[in-house]
Every structure is written in C-alpha cells, then in structure tokens.
Amino acid sequence: MKAKQIEELKLTHSETKEVITPYAFKIDEALLGLSLASPTRRASAMIIDVMLIFLAAKLSAALIAFVATVAFYKGTAQKHLPKMNSFWRRVLKLTAATLLFFSSLYLLSVAIDYFDGDAVAESAGVQQDIVLSPEEIQVAKAYLKQTSGEQLCDQACQTAKLANLVSQVPKLAELDELSEVNEIEDINMAKGLLYLLIESSQQSHDEQLLEGVDDIEPQSNSTTSHSILKWAIGIIEDLGLGFGWAAIYFTLFSLLWKGQTPGKKVCNIRVVALNGEALGLLDCFGRYGGYGAGFATGLLGFLQVYWDPNRQAIQDKISATVVIKGSMN
Helix, strand or coil, X not given: CCHHHHHXXXXXXXXXXXXXXXXXXXXXXXXXXXCECCHHHHHHHHHHHHHHHHHHHHCCHXXXXXXXXXXXXXHCCCCCCCCCCHHHHHHHHHHHHHHHHHHHHXXXXXXXXXXXXXXXXXXXXXXXXXXXXXXXXXXXXXXXXXXXXXXXXXXXXXXXXXXHHHHHCHHHHHCXXXXXXXXXXXXXXXXXXXXXXXHHHHHHHHHHHHHHHHHXXXXXXXXXXXXXXXXXXXXXXXXXXXXXXXXXXXXXXXXXXXXXXXXXXXXXXXXXXXXXXXXXXXXXXXXXXXXXXXXXXXXXXXXXXXXXXXXXXXXXXXXXXXXXXXXXC
C-alpha cells in the first residue's frame, strides 16, 4: 500500500498505532530548512554544562537546593506548562512552594551555623588530623571508663586524670580543649571530643585494613572492569552526574530557557520539539533520561549524531526533539 492510499483512509490517531504508517512523527513545517547544530557545537555545550554541574556539586548542598526549588517554583507557571490541567498545576505549585519553604529553612540554618560557629565542630575539624594508635585508643577508653561517674571522681580527680592522659598520649596536647581545662563543663567537652577522636581513629584503622584486603585480591578480575560502560559510569559518579543535580540542571534549564542550558546558550544552539510545541517539564526530564540510554549503549547513542540524517542522538530519538543552531525565529 502506497503512502497516498494510506492518507486517503483518514485513519484516526488510535488506528495509526495498529499498522505501519508514515505518521510516526508529526514535524512542524516551521522546522523545515533550519540549520542543525554541528556535533562540535553540541560537544562543546555538553562540556560546559558538565563543568558547571561539577562546580555545583562542590558548593553547599543547601545553596543548590534553594536555587533548584526556586527554579522549580518558577517552572510551574502556566507559560511553561500550557498543556497541564489547572488542578494539577496548582498541586505542582503547592509542592514546589513547600520544597522552597523547607529549603529556605535549611539554607538559613546552615548560614547561622556558619556565622555563629560551633566549638565542638571546629575542634572536630582539628582532630581529623590526629589518629590514635590502637594502644592509645585503649588508654583513652580506660580514662573515660574511670571518670564515667562524677560521684566516684570529682572535678579535681577528673582534671588530674585528664592531665595524666595527655602526658601518656602526647598527641592530645595539640587540642586546646584537652590541655586547657578549668571547669566541669570543659571536662565534659573534652570527653565529647575524645569520643569523636576514638571513633574517627577506629574508622581510619578499619579503612586501612580494607585497603590491605583489596591490595591482595587476585588481579584476574581487574581486566573485566575496564569496559567502556563501566568507565562511563565511573565518570558519571565522579562528576556527580547521577539522578540528583544533573537531572535538575538539564530539566529546569531546558524548561525555563526554552530548550537551552548555559552551555547551549554559549554555543548558540537550542533543543526544539519536532511537533513545534514548547518543551514541557516531562519532555525535558525525558530527554535527560536519554543521556542514561546513551551511556548504556557504550556511548554509541551519542555518536549517532554523526550518521543520523537529522543529527538526532539517542536522547533526541526518545524525546522526539532535534538540536538546531540559533533559534526558530
């Protein structure tokens, strides 16, 4: 059956899903003739975006959460979700407002902690450089056991035993909280730091033991772990490109900037839907999910842009989009 004969049948939308038709994609005529983005531009834009995500991963999680929820709240506007039912748009907007409220509180608490400071937290940062040996850990535990009851050991007793502990473990003299004790509150703070120091030292010893076990594992398994897929997954984990900030980055920027991310804006390229409609929230999120499919195919899904007629990578196939140079106007 020829295409013209199929057109004469005037099949409904549901009937086109029962037989093969030339209606697999509805392409907006306004897209015809537009310049496609070259693979070099697309690669450059992706490199810029990955660098920005990497920098974002190094910033405070509270700050990133606040920015993301602000963008999410703005993304629920009607102009960004024109096809969504008004009821569900209100539900989405309420959810975004709730997340924005809690992320604001979280950011505020982090800021207060940063400016006010915490004596225990500051000292904990100092004690990260101090690792007690197993013998020193036993001496510290013995001190904590002997001074566990204030009835059995008063302030003078505890001060004397703490001084004795510092003399037995000279490393502890580096902590002012353990060497300068005047009141019972100082002693209690010193004990708290000592508990933290013991725990971190034990954890450090456990990690060293695990590293030793890994070093003596047979080398035969190492040859199977250098596949392209595992290499790509390792890069994803190192750059923080998991389901977290990368999903928020690519989804919200593409939604709010009408198919552009900062990298695409710099390279003057844009993602557009084949049917000519504005990209919705699910469209942008679905296209981001296509990046996972690209890695799952051993990067061949991305290299598709070199031989596909419309330079569609696998994420473009999934979301029915193309990447053009410039804009539609």
